[in-house]
Amino acid sequence: MILGIDTSLGSAVAVVEPDGVIRSQVESADPRGHAEVIGTLIERALAEASVTVSDISHVAAGMGPGPFTGLRVGIAAARTFALGRGVPVVPVVSHDAVALELLLHDALTGGYQDVADEAFAVVTDARRREFAYTVYRGLDDDGLPVRLDGPALTPREDLDDVLRTVGAIRRDAERIPAAMLALAAARALSAGRAIAPADALYLRSPDVTMPGAPKRVNL
Amino acid sequence: MHVNRREPLVLGIETSCDETGIGIVRGRTLLSNTIASSMDEHARYGGVVPEVAARAHLEALEPAIRAALAESGVALTDVDAVAVTSGPGLAGALMVGVGAAKALAVSLEKPLYAVNHLVGHIAADILSSDEHGDQAPPLEYPTVALLVSGGHTSLLLVRDLTSDVELLGETMDDAAGEAFDKVARLLGLPYPGGPEIDRAAASGDPNAIAFPRGLSRASDMAGHRYDFSFSGLKTAVARWTEQRQAAGEPVPVADVAASFREAVVDVLVTKALAACRDYGVPRLLLGGGVIANRRLRDVAIERAAAEGVTVRVPPLSLCTDNGAMIAALASELIMAGRPASTLEFGADSTLPVTEIQVAESA
Numbered sequence A: 001m002i003l004g005i006d007t008s009l010g011s012a013v014a015v016v017e018p019d020g021v022i023r024s025q026v027e028s029a030d031p032r033g034h035a036e037v038i039g040t041l042i043e044r045a046l047a048e049a050s051v052t053v054s055d056i057s058h059v060a061a062g063m064g065p066g067p068f069t070g071l072r073v074g075i076a077a078a079r080t081f082a083l084g085r086g087v088p089v090v091p092v093v094s095h096d097a098v099a100l101e102l103l104l105h106d107a108l109t110g111g112y113q114d115v116a117d118e119a120f121a122v123v124t125d126a127r128r129r130e131f132a133y134t135v136y137r138g139l140d141d142d143g144l145p146v147r148l149d150g151p152a153l154t155p156r157e158d159l160d161d162v163l164r165t166v167g168a169i170r171r172d173a174e175r176i177p178a179a180m181l182a183l184a185a186a187r188a189l190s191a192g193r194a195i196a197p198a199d200a201l202y203l204r205s206p207d208v209t210m211p212g213a214p215k216r217v218n219l
Numbered sequence B: 001m002h003v004n005r006r007e008p009l010v011l012g013i014e015t016s017c018d019e020t021g022i023g024i025v026r027g028r029t030l031l032s033n034t035i036a037s038s039m040d041e042h043a044r045y046g047g048v049v050p051e052v053a054a055r056a057h058l059e060a061l062e063p064a065i066r067a068a069l070a071e072s073g074v075a076l077t078d079v080d081a082v083a084v085t086s087g088p089g090l091a092g093a094l095m096v097g098v099g100a101a102k103a104l105a106v107s108l109e110k111p112l113y114a115v116n117h118l119v120g121h122i123a124a125d126i127l128s129s130d131e132h133g134d135q136a137p138p139l140e141y142p143t144v145a146l147l148v149s150g151g152h153t154s155l156l157l158v159r160d161l162t163s164d165v166e167l168l169g170e171t172m173d174d175a176a177g178e179a180f181d182k183v184a185r186l187l188g189l190p191y192p193g194g195p196e197i198d199r200a201a202a203s204g205d206p207n208a209i210a211f212p213r214g215l216s217r218a219s220d221m222a223g224h225r226y227d228f229s230f231s232g233l234k235t236a237v238a239r240w241t242e243q244r245q246a247a248g249e250p251v252p253v254a255d256v257a258a259s260f261r262e263a264v265v266d267v268l269v270t271k272a273l274a275a276c277r278d279y280g281v282p283r284l285l286l287g288g289g290v291i292a293n294r295r296l297r298d299v300a301i302e303r304a305a306a307e308g309v310t311v312r313v314p315p316l317s318l319c320t321d322n323g324a325m326i327a328a329l330a331s332e333l334i335m336a337g338r339p340a341s342t343l344e345f346g347a348d349s350t351l352p353v354t355e356i357q358v359a360e361s362a
């Protein structure tokens, strides 16, 4: 059983069976407050899935991109939950979860033909007048979304030009489906592949101001 | 949830500033005090950069927990409770620890205690150093506590560690440790400033320059009797050195450092002992990273002795921010029969010292 945790936008936790059956998915849309809700969300996801902590074999961690302060809460939680159970963490690019949901929805309903056939970009708010985006096209043989470009940041006003250049249609996302995050992890595991880096996808250096010479006071 | 209330085995997580601290205690015995510091990464900025600190916490946390377990020979499954700093501190840094502690407690199915960082500094003093070491004598109440670090300068009246801590005064601007950093930079000395000022001051005359003692005038006594202010002192040092430079004279770094340090130490000790006198408390506890400053300890002990006040100083390794003090405080709360915290709390960067435990369950 895979526990999925993502706090790159709101906070989302899910429990998914290795074969992809979704047992639970709970979330809070609050774009702050990740630290407040994360413990309760994990408890609820386990309870709604009718599983105990010892049923969890892997923890899928949404590595971003996303606003740093919130993003870290979920990664830290995923790591310590896994440590507590002695099970591995499976890092997942948060946008992959959105892409997987779009592609599966499309496969089931024939709904978004554009998404099935063409390149599309998952776009999320990166704050500071920037968007984070990742470009995908279809699913590979392992059932995982094929990443063509990104994740990367771009100024908001440049996004449409950037996407036109790579020929991708735009899909804005307001939430990360944790069940899809866990499913991506399940598929990566069965394929024996790593699909994300082990470290947070900040995509931005920390804000720092180098100290100048000490300010002079008036004599 | 059943908890061993006699000698609980507690794992404490502390991420309020630039030290990722993991501590493991059993009752009042210290088993491990693992600290990963990001201080070096901040050195070139001359102070702690919150985002740099928070990133470092995320990377250091899991290895630090593993190291603490290895050092203490404890398995996570043996832990009776998890403890974490809820505040005060840097919000983004605190959140890493809070998220980690909650998930760890849930996965271990163990209670979680969310506690106050400042009160943790006091709790550090009741830990004995190792399994075979002498037990530190129990804290006697009431005691005045002076906590001095790069992040805080607080004077507390502790009537009971687990239930009654009162804030008497705190800094109105810079923390004492920050003042050391800023004055060090002014004198061209590297970060962190405390040890550098100390080194420079060793050959200096503490009475060479009469730097001001903040909030120490008679007129300050009504409103700010136990409060501190160090920004005026920092400005006075800047002005003094600039005047020297403007006059084309060399700056006597040793004398400036010694005189500055003396001004800080004087005001800290004077106000702490005033609190002891006013409240009739013959006990003073020192805590926080700046206590590593030998001059501060020496002056405090000497002047306290003259007033019949006993000074307690925790081992210096437990004075800087660490997870053992957080575990120690939670251990005291558990032994006092207090219920665990719920999972519904966040990081509180301005958590008042009166809130010893956060989100206590009903």
Ligand SMILES: [Zn+2]
Binding pocket: B117, B121, B149, B151, B152, B288, B320, B321
């Ligand atoms: Zn501290």
